[in-house]
Amino acid sequence: MFPEPSHDEIARYNFLANLNRHLATYLSPGNRVVYEARVRPAFRAVAGRDFRDRHEVRRAMLDDPFFQEWSALRRNAMEMRQQAGRSMVLRQIDALNARAQALNDNAGTLRLDPSLELPSYLAKVDHHCMPGSYHTELVPDDVSAAANYDSGLFVTTGGALGPMSDGGGRAVADFVRTTFPEFSPRRILDLGCGLGHNAVPLAQAFPDAVVVAVDTAAPMLRYGHARAKALGVENIVFVQANAERLDPAEFPDASFDWVQTTMFWHETSGTAMRRIFEEIHRLLAPGGLTLHVEQPQYDERMPLVEQMLRDWDAYYNNEPFWSAMHGIDVRGLMEDAGFRPDRMFDGYVRAKVDDEARNPASPTGATEDHGRAAAWYAFGAWKN
Amino acid sequence: MDGIDIRRAAGAKAKGKRPWFLADAQTERVMAVAMAVAQELAVTRERLDTVERLLADGQPVTAATIDAYRPDAAAMAERQRWHADFVARILRVFQQELEEVEQQGRELDTEALASQFAE
Numbered sequence: 001m002f003p004e005p006s007h008d009e010i011a012r013y014n015f016l017a018n019l020n021r022h023l024a025t026y027l028s029p030g031n032r033v034v035y036e037a038r039v040r041p042a043f044r045a046v047a048g049r050d051f052r053d054r055h056e057v058r059r060a061m062l063d064d065p066f067f068q069e070w071s072a073l074r075r076n077a078m079e080m081r082q083q084a085g086r087s088m089v090l091r092q093i094d095a096l097n098a099r100a101q102a103l104n105d106n107a108g109t110l111r112l113d114p115s116l117e118l119p120s121y122l123a124k125v126d127h128h129c130m131p132g133s134y135h136t137e138l139v140p141d142d143v144s145a146a147a148n149y150d151s152g153l154f155v156t157t158g159g160a161l162g163p164m165s166d167g168g169g170r171a172v173a174d175f176v177r178t179t180f181p182e183f184s185p186r187r188i189l190d191l192g193c194g195l196g197h198n199a200v201p202l203a204q205a206f207p208d209a210v211v212v213a214v215d216t217a218a219p220m221l222r223y224g225h226a227r228a229k230a231l232g233v234e235n236i237v238f239v240q241a242n243a244e245r246l247d248p249a250e251f252p253d254a255s256f257d258w259v260q261t262t263m264f265w266h267e268t269s270g271t272a273m274r275r276i277f278e279e280i281h282r283l284l285a286p287g288g289l290t291l292h293v294e295q296p297q298y299d300e301r302m303p304l305v306e307q308m309l310r311d312w313d314a315y316y317n318n319e320p321f322w323s324a325m326h327g328i329d330v331r332g333l334m335e336d337a338g339f340r341p342d343r344m345f346d347g348y349v350r351a352k353v354d355d356e357a358r359n360p361a362s363p364t365g366a367t368e369d370h371g372r373a374a375a376w377y378a379f380g381a382w383k384n
Numbered sequence: 385m386d387g388i389d390i391r392r393a394a395g396a397k398a399k400g401k402r403p404w405f406l407a408d409a410q411t412e413r414v415m416a417v418a419m420a421v422a423q424e425l426a427v428t429r430e431r432l433d434t435v436e437r438l439l440a441d442g443q444p445v446t447a448a449t450i451d452a453y454r455p456d457a458a459a460m461a462e463r464q465r466w467h468a469d470f471v472a473r474i475l476r477v478f479q480q481e482l483e484e485v486e487q488q489g490r491e492l493d494t495e496a497l498a499s500q501f502a503e
């Protein structure tokens with residue numbers, strides 16, 4: 001399903017991937033340098049105390065010329081990547097939509113709901129500077145938003161997630177298999193599945209299970225379903241629904257063994273998180289597993305400048321819930337939803353990336369780029 | 385696709401007030417233009433690289449053979465290195481700005497050096 005890039009479009013992406021890599025490895029560390037060398041001392045001199053939180057740090061850094069330049073370059077790189085991806089996808093939009101339609105072929109495994117209302121945290125935001133975000137349809141049966149997302153993820157992660165951008169999902173599958181060898185899920189639910197980058201590897205790793213992949217955005221689901229078909233993955237169902245309120249007729253109580261989310265929570269809201277954890281608890285069968293891959297929560301031991309840099313996307317790359325989300329007490333939320341603290345766990349899963357299959361553009365050693373790391377934090381709980 | 389102005393849609397602005405970081409937003413717009421021009425130069429350079437490789441292989445060079453060319457792993461690695469070097473060249477001034485901060489207080493300007501050596 002991947003859009004076909006022309007010779008020059010590949011060149012444009014090569015430039016952008018290297019630009020992003022340069023910003024991350026050569027220039028981004030400079031923010032810590034200017035922070036220690038001049039921003040922090042200047043603040044101390046005036047305020048007579050150190051910074052109290054990451055927001056104070058951010059406001060002070062906004063006046064620093066180096067932070068300004070790095071931020072201007074980074075924001076601009078995001079916008080250039082959108083233009084490059086959209087021009088490539090839109091010139092072949094008819095062909096892509098036709099290909100998706102042929103693969104989808106009115107299958108019962110793609111269930112769309114045109115009457116679904118978008119929650120405001122999705123309707124109001126064009127996430128990561130993506131015009132129209134995940135859900136906008138430029139023509140009927142459109143998949144262009146997803147095709148653009150798919151092509152661009154590869155560029156912004158520098159290929160660190162593997163050629164299919166599924167390193168996270170493969171790492172999760174591997175982690176669950178090796179850590180809980182007794183666990184053999186029959187029904188797996190992936191909430192906020194997007195185009196299924198990380199749901200498909202679960203379906204592949206557990207071929208006897210059925211994966212139900214839920215998202216609000218029709219273009220992502222159409223593209224995701226077609227992509228799964230093209231990959232020969234049959235045990236996955238794509239459903240358009242709001243994870244906050246899943247219809248009990250279609251999603252009965254205790255009907256799943258495993259509920260997964262991957263890089264999902266930061267694009268929701270505080271109220272939504274509460275509701276979705278309640279839904280997860282309702283949907284899980286006793287003995288079921290819920291697992292969530294996200295960037296790690298901020299804690300007091302993380303230097304403020306570090307927190308501030310991780311917050312960059314929240315304020316300057318249209319991820320408005322990112323900052324608050326990473327300060328939330330997720331254990332408390334899970335407990336409120338009915339999970340027992342002694343059944344909760346957390347740790348790191350590593351993205352499994354095939355080295356030979358890797359595009360040389362990918363960063364060797366997968367250096368961290370605030371939010372795009374190849375080693376992911378995961379937390380979760382068993383029900384009862 | 386009928387009815388979509390692709391050129392306009394490709395460059396559409398994302399929702400939300402755009403943050404401007406430099407002291408002067410107009411300077412930042414000039415920076416955006418410069419980076420876009422650099423990007424297009426990189427594209428042209430990659431096309432030229434294709435032409436050179438086709439010629440070296442004794443292949444016909446037409447718009448169609450250039451567009452159809454896909455590098456092998458070795459050629460791809462060379463291209464990536466070229467792009468990395470190219471980006472480092474155009475962003476040199478920021479690297480040096482940082483080095484200056486790192487050497488903070490330990491460097492003398494030319495005036496100071498001149499009077500020191502005059503002694």
Ligand SMILES: C[S@@+](CC[C@H](N)C(=O)[O-])C[C@H]1O[C@@H](n2cnc3c(N)ncnc32)[C@H](O)[C@@H]1O
Pocket residue numbers: 119122134191192193194195196197198214215216217220241242243244261262263264267268272
């Ligand atoms: C950053 S993407 C992550 C996609 C996918 N999990 C992955 O790992 O590639 C977040 C997705 O969550 C979806 N989403 C956000 N809020 C949702 C909700 N309340 N119900 C269903 N999907 C939601 C968005 O439409 C978007 O596709």
